[in-house]
Amino acid sequence: MNNRRPERVVVIGAGVVGTSTALALAERGLEVILIERNGEAAHETSQANGGGLTPAHSEPWNAPGLLGKLVRNLGRADAPYRLSPLALPGMGLWGLRFLANMRRERFLENARNNIRLGLYSLECLRRWRERYGMEYHQTLSGSMQVYFSRELMAEAVQFRRELLAGAAPIQPLGVDEVIDREPALAPVRPELAGAIAFPEHESGDARRFSQAAAELAVSKGATLMFGANVEAIRTDGGRLRSVATDHGEIEADACVIAAGPAAARLARPLGLRLPIYPVRGYSATFEIERGDALPTLPMLDTASRFVTLRLGERGLRIAGLADFAGDSRRIVPRRVECLLAGARRLLPELSSELVAERAELWAGLRPVTPDGLPLLGETRVPGVFVNAGHGPMGWTMACGSADLLAAQIVGSPAAIELTTFDPQR
Numbered sequence: 143m144n145n146r147r148p149e150r151v152v153v154i155g156a157g158v159v160g161t162s163t164a165l166a167l168a169e170r171g172l173e174v175i176l177i178e179r180n181g182e183a184a185h186e187t188s189q190a191n192g193g194g195l196t197p198a199h200s201e202p203w204n205a206p207g208l209l210g211k212l213v214r215n216l217g218r219a220d221a222p223y224r225l226s227p228l229a230l231p232g233m234g235l236w237g238l239r240f241l242a243n244m245r246r247e248r249f250l251e252n253a254r255n256n257i258r259l260g261l262y263s264l265e266c267l268r269r270w271r272e273r274y275g276m277e278y279h280q281t282l283s284g285s286m287q288v289y290f291s292r293e294l295m296a297e298a299v300q301f302r303r304e305l306l307a308g309a310a311p312i313q314p315l316g317v318d319e320v321i322d323r324e325p326a327l328a329p330v331r332p333e334l335a336g337a338i339a340f341p342e343h344e345s346g347d348a349r350r351f352s353q354a355a356a357e358l359a360v361s362k363g364a365t366l367m368f369g370a371n372v373e374a375i376r377t378d379g380g381r382l383r384s385v386a387t388d389h390g391e392i393e394a395d396a397c398v399i400a401a402g403p404a405a406a407r408l409a410r411p412l413g414l415r416l417p418i419y420p421v422r423g424y425s426a427t428f429e430i431e432r433g434d435a436l437p438t439l440p441m442l443d444t445a446s447r448f449v450t451l452r453l454g455e456r457g458l459r460i461a462g463l464a465d466f467a468g469d470s471r472r473i474v475p476r477r478v479e480c481l482l483a484g485a486r487r488l489l490p491e492l493s494s495e496l497v498a499e500r501a502e503l504w505a506g507l508r509p510v511t512p513d514g515l516p517l518l519g520e521t522r523v524p525g526v527f528v529n530a531g532h533g534p535m536g537w538t539m540a541c542g543s544a545d546l547l548a549a550q551i552v553g554s555p556a557a558i559e560l561t562t563f564d565p566q567r
Contacts, residue, residue: 153177154372156184157400162541165364183352183353184352193345200260201249201256203223203533219474229467262545264538286338289335294444299312320336323439326435345451377523401530418510422463425460426482427453428502464534482501508534509530516531517529521566
């Protein structure tokens with residue numbers, strides 16, 4: 143990009159990443175136009191995700207050993223990670239790069255870069271929350287990873303300490319300490335081996351946050367275009383000229399593609415190959431009759447790979463699983479039952495309420511890159527930027543990614559060097 147500060151920026155996508163980007167740019171005095179194909183913010187990947195703001199869990203999914211798990215779990219409906227054989231032809235080069243990044247040294251390097259970004263993002267979120275008094279069903283008292291095997295817990299404590307290297311605190315807890323912190327686990331005390339607490343973690347409703355961020359951006363002069371489809375990103379002389387939509391063409395100095403799984407499709411006509419693969423996840427959200435029986439802390443059940451999250455007085459969300467199955471957002475009943483069966487084992491006092499018929503079910507596509515790092519920064523097409531590919535950590539990384547990209551766009555110093563996250567790496 144040339145040295146001239148842009149005046150008008152189009153942001154494509156109003157999920158948690160796009161709305162955060164719009165707010166960060168509007169705060170810097172730019173004219174921002176936020177385009178969203180749906181009728182409201184956070185209608186797709188950010189609508190009903192797991193809700194955790196968990197920097198210490200920001201490692202990529204392709205940890206050493208995942209390939210064996212995927213192969214062993216082929217055809218199993220109850221597997222946390224599930225690879226559909228029908229999806230294999232569409233994975234191609236992305237799949238090969240995903241496997242290459244399973245090497246332990248590369249995995250650890252990628253994980254630590256993500257953790258650094260996640261920690262910075264949480265700082266940015268806290269600044270916004272304090273500055274604007276944002277409310278989004280937040281819980282600020284940390285999170286827990288729950289274990290039913292002493293051996294697995296000991297391995298996890300060692301791994302987290304090696305991975306974090308003091309960047310974020312962890313607290314191994316015995317069973318009595320776990321129950322003290324989360325009385326909702328008392329019924330499963332005999333099976334518990336302990337937990338790891340992450341006192342700096344937070345949680346909240348990403349949809350509510352996204353809508354609040356969009357409204358704040360508007361209060362600072364941004365324009366929202368809901369129900370508008372982007373038809374093309376147009377260039378002139380090799381640099382950005384305009385964004386064409388079914389509501390008309392918008393001339394712009396800069397454009398940010400923050401459209402999650404759709405980012406690759408939007409960039410392709412520009413000759414840009416964004417390595418993003420959509421991985422389906424599920425959630426079930428309940429209104430629980432006995433609010434006093436709800437867990438207070440966000441919890442990750444490490445055996446079944448799902449999270450529980452309290453939302454407000456009576457809301458409970460169960461979210462998790464990962465289906466490598468292409469770009470379908472179909473809700474598969476067997477996978478939902480897998481998710482809820484794990485939740486009933488963890489929270490038996492609520493088991494009669496944790497049934498699919500009582501839930502608001504959702505499936506969303508996480509935009510996953512081969513190395514697990516987001517795509518963040520300017521592309522080789524001057525004026526075209528990307529803020530996408532955050533995988534399952536979009537909510538955790540959104541505010542920091544927005545701040546860093548906004549700094550790059552206006553030419554001010556950034557807190558973290560973006561080379562690591564270069565969209566064309």
